[in-house]
Amino acid sequence: MVGLAILRDAPSALLRMRIRFFGRALKARGPFAVVLAAALALFATLAFAFDFPALTGRVVDQANIIPAATRSQIEAKLASLEDKSGIQLVVATVSSLQDSDIETFSVDLARAWKLGEAKKNNGLLLLVAPNERKVRIEVGYGLEGTMTDALTKVIIQSAIVPKFRSGDYAGGVDAGVDAIIDALTVDSAEWQKKVEGARRAAARSHRPDSALRHFPAVRLHRHLDDPQCARADGPMGAARQPDDLHPLSPSSWSGGGAAGAAARAAAIPAFQAAAAISAAAAPRGDW
Amino acid sequence: MAFTFSRMRAAFAALALGLSVAGCGYNTIPTAEENAKAKWADVQNQYQRRADLIPNLVATVQGYAKQEKDVLTSVIEARSKATSVKIDASQLTDPEKVKQFQDAQNQLSGALGRLIAVSEAYPDLKSNQNFLALQSQLEGTENRIAVARRDYVGAVRDYNLTLSTFPSLIWAKTIFSGNKPMATFTASEGADKPPQVKF
Structure with missing residues (x-):
């Protein structure tokens, strides 16, 4: 159950991390970093939560x-x-x-x-x-x-x-x-x-x-x-x-x-x- | 020549403006909104599919387990209540409405769970082909509901994010200022805990 909780929390934790990064980057590097961080955040939501094997054949x-x-x-x-x-x-x-x-x-x-x-x-x-x-x-x-x-x-x-x-x-x-x-x-x-x-x-x-x-x-x-x-x-x-x-x-x-x-x-x-x-x-x- | 050149320049400027506006996330809000609405339609379709299975299921169980009248009536009542709560896409921004829908469907889930549980006590019913088929359809539909809900939650998160993040935030505050964040499902009580079985 603990493993499951970690797995479920991982994407949102990643998201939070990136948003925090987004906050810091905002001060440091201006709008470009914001766009980048937003793109990263969006990518994180699209990614799958599992580590799948590669599709190598039928x-x-x-x-x-x-x-x-x-x-x-x-x-x-x-x-x-x-x-x-x-x-x-x-x-x-x-x-x-x-x-x-x-x-x-x-x-x-x-x-x-x-x-x-x-x-x-x-x-x-x-x-x-x-x-x-x-x-x-x-x-x-x-x-x-x-x-x-x-x-x-x-x-x-x-x-x-x-x-x-x-x-x-x-x-x-x-x-x-x-x-x-x-x-x-x-x-x-x-x-x-x-x-x-x-x-x-x-x-x-x-x-x-x-x-x-x-x-x-x-x-x-x-x-x-x-x-x-x-x-x-x-x-x-x-x-x-x-x-x-x-x-x-x-x-x-x-x-x-x-x-x-x-x-x-x-x-x-x-x-x-x-x-x-x-x-x-x-x-x-x-x- | 100079005239056509300036016209060409104007056309290029218009194109560049269009592209940059699109690049600035003007389109992301309506796109995400329509996507979330479509995902909601899926959710409702799958719940409807479940509701459509119920009369047949109840009729089959009734043939073998008439004495379970309480459970059967509670399923029928929960079904009619659940099918009466409908949300059209424009009401998704109202958390109260979404909660009402969810509560009605949860009540039906509860009644159905009890029906399946009591049917365990009837060996003839459990080996009935029709019942087995209905049970597997119901299982499949519950899976579809879970997937549709998950997709809707994801789509709403994306949509709400476009309303609160740069650059689409600019449009959310100006042209799309009427757009409100959509409500999503709340985890029902005890969903994160393993079930307690008492005999």
């Missing part, structure tokens, strides 16, 4: 949980998704949420990375924080209609979390990416039915992981053999540089989408009670 594995082979497989899928639909999905794993909740962290990260096309707001971020045991799908405003909150929760619960529980992080991320791509490319109503069918089957057999067998993971592997995809895997595909990623205006990330099992436990006091109750029953993390 999979940014800061937490180091995805082996190279799986990683290039996932990258190929993500590249093919963008080639076909223009939708930009990026996978990020972070070693720490820096004392924040995953909702705040992921929306700030998506804004900082400017994922998706600016006009369509069609960016998506799959964020995994293995140390905090948290996972979240952050959805750009333009995709909120297709990738609804209910859908992100179903994907997290049925595709990602079971694999994470057994310690298979790479498999969980891979299955999550498959599920997201499938939900985006297949008619979503049809997909929803498929998931519900799988859930009912899982409930009948009382085996939580049997839901995964019904997951249409095969569909995407086909694209890897596709010559289209091989081309995307060439100079443009595998190691996409940040400048290839289209800029998106920051305001188009509205922070929707449900994160895992636990309800949001910050910012909204009334929800804290409900969250604390469910947290008492379940472990703190999503898996």
Whole structure:
């Protein structure tokens, strides 16, 4: 909690420092310093409060949980998704949420990375924080209609979390990416039915992981053999540089989408009670 | 020739004046003001989105937990109260109004929190597909509300800063002297403390 307080106070402390500097500079160097200080103060308000990893490609594995082979497989899928639909999905794993909740962290990260096309707001971020045991799908405003909150929760619960529980992080991320791509490319109503069918089957057999067998993971592997995809895997595909990623205006990330099992436990006091109750029953993390 | 030259000079002077006025922050006040108003519209939209989810949620819970009448009625009442408090962009400078809005929405948050908490006691309800979908939508909407509020607070801070800092301060005191600082959200009581759970 102390760390959190420091983190929250840091920007305002910076601001105060600069304004004080502004006061002193006013006497010393006149209007130029004032303009400079005002510009600095404005810059401080625009800056993000977190220390984010650099956007080095479609999979940014800061937490180091995805082996190279799986990683290039996932990258190929993500590249093919963008080639076909223009939708930009990026996978990020972070070693720490820096004392924040995953909702705040992921929306700030998506804004900082400017994922998706600016006009369509069609960016998506799959964020995994293995140390905090948290996972979240952050959805750009333009995709909120297709990738609804209910859908992100179903994907997290049925595709990602079971694999994470057994310690298979790479498999969980891979299955999550498959599920997201499938939900985006297949008619979503049809997909929803498929998931519900799988859930009912899982409930009948009382085996939580049997839901995964019904997951249409095969569909995407086909694209890897596709010559289209091989081309995307060439100079443009595998190691996409940040400048290839289209800029998106920051305001188009509205922070929707449900994160895992636990309800949001910050910012909204009334929800804290409900969250604390469910947290008492379940472990703190999503898996 | 001399005539056109002087005309050109006049045009340049007008351009230079325009640029320097823009450079002196003439535009920053209306820009920041419109931005803050737009962010407020987002806040209201997200709260509206939450209000729109509630009738469906209440109907679903009612099907499984009729005996929780008190909680259900308090949600319905808080919702109708919250939707009746609306603020248009020109009223944002009135801290009283903003507080009224915030209080009404907080009351609804409280009632909703209780509704979710009591629903924990009904296993059939908790496994109902419709309820699960509504719950995740509600979670997502609460997230959106938090983000929209944060964005609004940031936009208001930027706008209020343009009214009180140089060089836009010059315009704030002259041409835009009618512009007043906007009110923002106040931290609700206990928001900074972890919740107390009593059994």
